[in-house]
Amino acid sequence: MKGWIFLFVILALFPLVGGEYYINLASQIFIFAVFAASINLLLGYGGLPTLGHAAYLGVAAYLSALVALKLGMGHLAAAPAALVGTTLMAAAFGLIALRATGLGFLMLTLALSQVLWGTALRWVSMTDGDNGLRGLARPAPFGISLDGAAAFYYFSFIITVIAIAFMARFVASPFGAALKGTRDQARRMSALGHDVWLIRWLTFIYAGFWGGVSGLLFVYYHKYIHPVSLSLANSAEGLLAVIAGGSGTLAGPLVGAAIVMLLKNYVSGYVERWNMLLGFVFVVIVVFMPEGVVPGVQRLWRRYISKA
């Protein structure tokens, strides 16, 4: 807990010292952290490897943009509409994807998200295809403009803290204990009276909702949405962030998101082939800390303490 408070204070003070570029980079890390944390609910706590989670980020972003552009409504209508729509979609997709677990689940989530990606790319009259949707504005909650880097930083910071707190509560609850049970020993869980399928489905919907929240933040930040947000690459980056940071831990997806975003946005300014570097970093992590950076560092730290 002390570590979390320390992190909170550091992040709350960061815009006072950081330059605009770094503040924006941090905002993007927050957005990606919410996305990765929602994947972690499925992968880390439910043992369900999803390769289609970009669907929820992308659809929430597109819905919010379309409600604004096509219906001319404000954010007060667009944001709830996007979240409700995304959550309902997660409920429907869950019915399909959870017909399987393991690799079957992975392939079904991938297939479903690819359908959406293809739709966003081809349905030009609605999505403007490969051009993406432009001309979007950030919301102004309570009349506060979020156009400045610091203002948006605090907005995404607050949403991220709320999101992480809700997800942390969820996995620490009795329901969360049952969810982890279905991950470790599904057969035994049903023999103990737990409805394994329903537990997974509810978690799938919950993860879809938070994926949608990250999508809203994403579209607010960029003021633009392109089909690439729905792509396999985006889903895979989220999944890799969770695995690199440490799946099934609260801090893992946050650290993983920071690693991916720093490599993608910062290092890419210096190294042209940043994708290669990203791959290399993942190989190093998997070789030396197969359980992820957060549990890995904890393990090395304990070893260091016991030696000293």
Place this chain on the structure above:
Amino acid sequence: MAALHIQSLKKAFGGLPAINDVSLTVEAGERRLIIGPNGAGKTTLFNLVAGDLRGDSGRIFLFDQEITRKATHRRVHLGLARTYQIITLFPKDTLEHNIMLSLLGLSQRRWNAFGGSSGEFVQEAKQVLARVGLEHLAQRPVSEVAYGEKRRLEIAMALAQKPRVLLLDEPLAGLSREERGSVKQLIAGIPRETTVVMIEHDMDTALDMAERITVLHYGRVIVEGTRAEVVADPKTREVYLGH
């Protein structure tokens, strides 16, 4: 009243009958032993009763309520509990947490995703562990305790739910003589409100634990009766001694 009633149940795996027209009635409060050599279909029968497998035909009743098509977890809520021949626990979690998951399975609180904590059942879990003599290991992860203790935990998880019918799948398998003694004692101490159906493949170790015995062979019931009747029946000897 019959606690468990099975009506001409059949199950085949790829044309090979594992359970071939089995009918069985276990009265409430009874201690029933099902024996038979390896491959007789004992565990398959349990998996059918528990709901892990669906039969090809036949019907299953729990206290006169048909459960043939009910999902595994629904059968548990009707009072059915089981243990596994191959120990099936949550190895990374503590003994206490294992019991807690069992208590949670029948509690409405299992749907609570925002309030409460997974530590709610601690007191109750401690009592359950005390009943099987494992309270001193409550905080230890399952992976760190001895095999015999895992066996007792298996049974404790089922007993924690105060089941009306308890299926024990080879609860003595792989245990040393002393461990066997303590597990036998534990089973003998199960209250009569719980009907116990137990599988064993080794006849000698388990005979004294049951009132009625069913001998299963190639998926069929070949002998059923009291201990003396079953032991005296030549068909029993044929199965076990092969002549």
